[in-house]
Amino acid sequence: MNEFKHNSEENYIEIIQRLVKCIVVLIIIIIVLLVINVTGLPTIKEDIPKKDRETKTETPIEKPVSDVWIAPDTTQIKTEKNAAQIIYGRDLIANTSFYLGPKGKVQQISNGMNCQNCHLNAGTKPFGNNYSAVASTYPKFRERSGSIETIYKRVNDCFERSLNGKALDSLSNEMQAIVSYIKWLGKDVPKGEKPKGCGITDLTYLDRPADPEKGKIIYMLKCKTCHMENGGGKFNSGELTYQYPPLWGEHSYNKGAGLFRLSRFAGYVKSNMPQNTTFDAPQLTDEEAWDVAAFVNSQPRPDKDLSKDWPKIAGKPVDHPFGPYVDKFTELQHKYGPFGPIAEARKKTKK
Numbered sequence: 001m002n003e004f005k006h007n008s009e010e011n012y013i014e015i016i017q018r019l020v021k022c023i024v025v026l027i028i029i030i031i032v033l034l035v036i037n038v039t040g041l042p043t044i045k046e047d048i049p050k051k052d053r054e055t056k057t058e059t060p061i062e063k064p065v066s067d068v069w070i071a072p073d074t075t076q077i078k079t080e081k082n083a084a085q086i087i088y089g090r091d092l093i094a095n096t097s098f099y100l101g102p103k104g105k106v107q108q109i110s111n112g113m114n115c116q117n118c119h120l121n122a123g124t125k126p127f128g129n130n131y132s133a134v135a136s137t138y139p140k141f142r143e144r145s146g147s148i149e150t151i152y153k154r155v156n157d158c159f160e161r162s163l164n165g166k167a168l169d170s171l172s173n174e175m176q177a178i179v180s181y182i183k184w185l186g187k188d189v190p191k192g193e194k195p196k197g198c199g200i201t202d203l204t205y206l207d208r209p210a211d212p213e214k215g216k217i218i219y220m221l222k223c224k225t226c227h228m229e230n231g232g233g234k235f236n237s238g239e240l241t242y243q244y245p246p247l248w249g250e251h252s253y254n255k256g257a258g259l260f261r262l263s264r265f266a267g268y269v270k271s272n273m274p275q276n277t278t279f280d281a282p283q284l285t286d287e288e289a290w291d292v293a294a295f296v297n298s299q300p301r302p303d304k305d306l307s308k309d310w311p312k313i314a315g316k317p318v319d320h321p322f323g324p325y326v327d328k329f330t331e332l333q334h335k336y337g338p339f340g341p342i343a344e345a346r347k348k349t350k351k
Contacts, residue, residue: 068279069132069195071124071185082180089181092174094122096163097241099174106174110165111252111302115178117245118162118259120272123185126197127271127279133198135186143315145308151179161257164302201267201279203286205343209336210262215295218288222274223247231299248299255322256304262335263319265293294336297321318342 077086092099096114099106120128138151145153155178156167168175189195220229226244227233233246246252259265270289271279284292310316314326321335326349329342 068126068197069130069189070126071130071132072188077184080184085177085180086184087181088173089177089179089184090122092178093119093181095241100165100168101241103240109168110159110163111250112242113163113245113251113253114241115158115163117242118158118253118268123182125272127199127201127267129200129268130198131182131185132189133186133194135183136189136191136193143312144310146311146315151182155179155182161304162253162259164252164254164304197279200264201271203263203267203270203289205263205339206287206290206337207340208338209333210266210290210294212291212295212298212336215288215291215293215298218284218292219295222284223292226275231296247296248301250302252301254302254304256306256309260297260301260321261317261319262290262293262297262321262337263317263339265297266290269293290337297335318346 074090077083077090080086093115096110096116097104097112100108100110101112102108102110104110116122118129119131121130123129123131134151134154138154139148141148149157152170152175155175156170159165159167168178227247228244231246231248231252233242233251234244235241236243253259259268266286266289269292270282270284270286271277274283277283306322310320313324316325318339319334319337321331323331323334325334327342327345329345333339333342
């Protein structure tokens with residue numbers, strides 16, 4: 001019994017000693033942490049002369065300033081004398097069909113598409129066929145009509161071609177509102193100038209014809225979710241306007257529209273499609289853009305009397321798909337390419 005009691009006392013003393021050691025180590029760790037907190041961690045001295053040392057401070061990284069046109073802030077419209085007219089004009093561009101479509105509240109003169117289906121974000125998106133240069137460059141001479149055109153004529157061209165409809169009365173509230181909005185968008189662009197980002201991206205010509213069959217594959221992979229397999233687009237609720245416009249068929253743009261030219265449609269697609277694409281972050285290659293444009297523009301769509309277009313046929317673009325032409329190339333090549341040989345032949349003719 002005495003021996004057991006003796007062993008127990010020794011174990012107790014050993015436990016106390018270990019506990020004391022732990023407490024001492026803990027105290028030392030706390031002291032070290034307090035010292036580091038006050039003085040900082042020791043550093044290795046760099047072998048650099050004092051005069052060449054830099055003070056290490058965090059500075060924000062400046063983003064490069066883009067020279068691409070940026071639309072005016074729409075919140076500032078309210079400061080304009082004709083604010084209500086400009087706001088109405090913007091709404092007409094964004095929701096054309098609601099006011100002027102087949103079930104339009106004002107008139108029924110267009111196919112159901114909205115102006116912003118081609119002029120994206122109500123005509124404000126860089127390389128999205130925006131209106132930045134309209135006020136600065138119109139009135140101007142256009143080869144297609146062979147005459148000097150006003151903004152009113154240009155707007156009605158869109159109604160009669162892209163919207164496959166009828167012209168607006170130039171004195172109507174709707175036309176005045178649309179023109180006021182377009183002029184407001186371009187108010188800061190100097191007369192005669194075209195800012196970077198206006199219009200549509202110009203793509204390098206392919207060295208082969210654009211291929212509708214290859215384009216169909218791209219369309220089915222990248223486009224049909226919004227524009228549907230039959231190209232008919234998708235309505236908003238109420239079926240007064242399209243959420244995604246028809247790309248062919250009776251409610252799409254007709255053969256006289258600018259986007260029926262392959263270079264225009266391909267450049268438009270390259271910088272804007274599929275959804276959320278921007279000019280500086282494209283999702284398609286150039287070849288894919290050309291091919292899908294060839295597929296879409298090979299599909300049936302409304303006709304248009306073009307007999308008065310291009311009174312001087314020498315002024316026709318290389319990708320105008322309807323003859324006659326001043327050159328020897330076929331309508332098929334003028335529609336699908338390759339366009340390089342046509343362009344080269346024209347250069348030699350002008351020399």
